[in-house]
Amino acid sequence: xxxxxxxxxxxxxxxxxxxxxxxxxxxxxxxxxxxxxxxxxxxxxxxxxxxxxxxxxxxxxxxxxxxxxxxxxxxxxxxxxxxxxxxxxxxxxxxxxxxxxxxxxxxxxxxxxxxxxxxxxxxxxxxxxxxxxxxxxxxxxxxxxxxxxxxxxxxxxxxxxxxxxxx
Amino acid sequence: xxxxxxxxxxxxxxxxxxxxxxxxxxxxxxxxxxxxxxxxxxxxxxxxxxxxxxxxxxxxxxxxxxxxxxxxxxxxxxxxxxxxxxxxxxxxxxxxxxxx
Numbered sequence: 001x002x003x004x005x006x007x008x009x010x011x012x013x014x015x016x017x018x019x020x021x022x023x024x025x026x027x028x029x030x031x032x033x034x035x036x037x038x039x040x041x042x043x044x045x046x047x048x049x050x051x052x053x054x055x056x057x058x059x060x061x062x063x064x065x066x067x068x069x070x071x072x073x074x075x076x077x078x079x080x081x082x083x084x085x086x087x088x089x090x091x092x093x094x095x096x097x098x099x100x101x102x103x104x105x106x107x108x109x110x111x112x113x114x115x116x117x118x119x120x121x122x123x124x125x126x127x128x129x130x131x132x133x134x135x136x137x138x139x140x141x142x143x144x145x146x147x148x149x150x151x152x153x154x155x156x157x158x159x160x161x162x163x164x165x166x167x
Numbered sequence: 168x169x170x171x172x173x174x175x176x177x178x179x180x181x182x183x184x185x186x187x188x189x190x191x192x193x194x195x196x197x198x199x200x201x202x203x204x205x206x207x208x209x210x211x212x213x214x215x216x217x218x219x220x221x222x223x224x225x226x227x228x229x230x231x232x233x234x235x236x237x238x239x240x241x242x243x244x245x246x247x248x249x250x251x252x253x254x255x256x257x258x259x260x261x262x263x264x265x266x267x
Contacts (some may be wrong), residue, residue, distance in 0.1 A: 015181065022201065041211060044177075047250065048215055053214060053226055060237055065237060072244045072248065076248075078257055086192075095190075096190075099183060100180065101177040103183075107172055119179065134224055136227055162245035163248045165252075
């Protein structure tokens with residue numbers, strides 16, 4: 001019962017603050033609304049027994065990406081008086097509503113059954129969420145993990161080269 | 168126990184808000200934020216399926232999506248800064264110097 005109330009609170013705040021991200025004129029207000037969205041998505045991860053991912057969500061999204069975005073907002077000094085939407089707005093709104101209706105139809109009509117994995121909730125709770133993720137990450141997904149570090153290296157070099165004044 | 172459908176519908180709503188924002192906004196910064204919203208919706212889907220299917224794979228995928236999101240935000244903002252230096256604008260429909 002309390003979990004249901006918690007889920008509906010988290011879902012409602014996530015959706016409303018996501019709407020504010022899109023409809024706010026001031027970019028700083030959008031960024032603050034985005035922060036609220038990230039924190040509540042982390043709460044949804046907690047409801048789904050993923051404590052490690054909730055921590056990483058707050059660290060990486062709210063801590064790194066959002067600070068970077070706000071830093072660029074301050075750096076660029078965006079003007080406040082401008083047209084918010086381009087001329088696609090009616091078409092895009094229509095496409096969004098139709099696509100959402102389609103996805104809703106598919107979700108509610110499908111049984112969503114599948115083969116069960118090897119990590120039931122009781123086992124994960126016994127061994128700890130972080131340990132379970134680490135065990136899978138460093139055995140089955142070791143190669144993608146190394147590739148991810150390479151992606152971060154390339155992104156770092158690329159960002160430095162792109163933002164430099166003269167190459 | 169909350170049904171799996173609720174999480175999927177929440178993720179679908181979040182994704183559609185992000186997609187509409189990506190299509191309609193003129194400010195490059197808000198477009199980047201809309202991309203982050205869409206990636207978050209996908210993350211919710213992955214974690215929900217991983218939870219209900221007793222699997223760890225979905226959670227690992229979320230980990231990699233966060234890596235790619237961080238790289239994408241850094242590169243996107245670097246592109247914005249270098250484009251602003253040349254065109255003095257942050258509006259995507261005014262950056263049209265490559266149009267023939």
